[in-house]
Amino acid sequence: MSDANAAVTELSVEDLTSIMRSSAGEDESVDLDGDILDSAFTDLGYDSLALLETVARISRDHGVELGDDVLDDVETPRDLLAVVNRTIAAA
Template identity: 60%
Template sequence: MTAPALTLTDLTRILRESAGEDESVNLDGDILDTPFAELGYDSLALLEAASRIEREVGIRLSEDALGDAETPRLFLNLVNEPITSTT
């Protein structure tokens, strides 16, 4: 049985839980193509989010791949690629 694909709602929840939220940024808006830096998340925040995703979904992400995932869309593609390729 494969894990369900991670959604933007899942990702924003994980980001909020692991690194908080900048009050000046609306994570509930259209943020799919907004760079994480503009959303207030640095590489350490993304590593923490990746660690939580590994525990919740069972997908391990390399640090190199995380460095290339500069937006929520790219991050979700990275996480969901192994899930969708097995279905």
């Protein structure tokens, strides 16, 4: 883990939307800058492959070890942030 990654204590919704945009793009009909925390990823235009890429990017960029089953119970950005931030806090 690099020094920059060591400083990360929590992933914000802004961090997540930035990663989502760079990993899988952005549906033109969806405003990721709006209140998306409780929107289903499918409603935001992100399928399971896009989410896998997003999780891989979070793991890589932030040094967070996320298991293969991380997406089993994740339906919204709030859900994903909760899982990621619990993992960061436990590290």
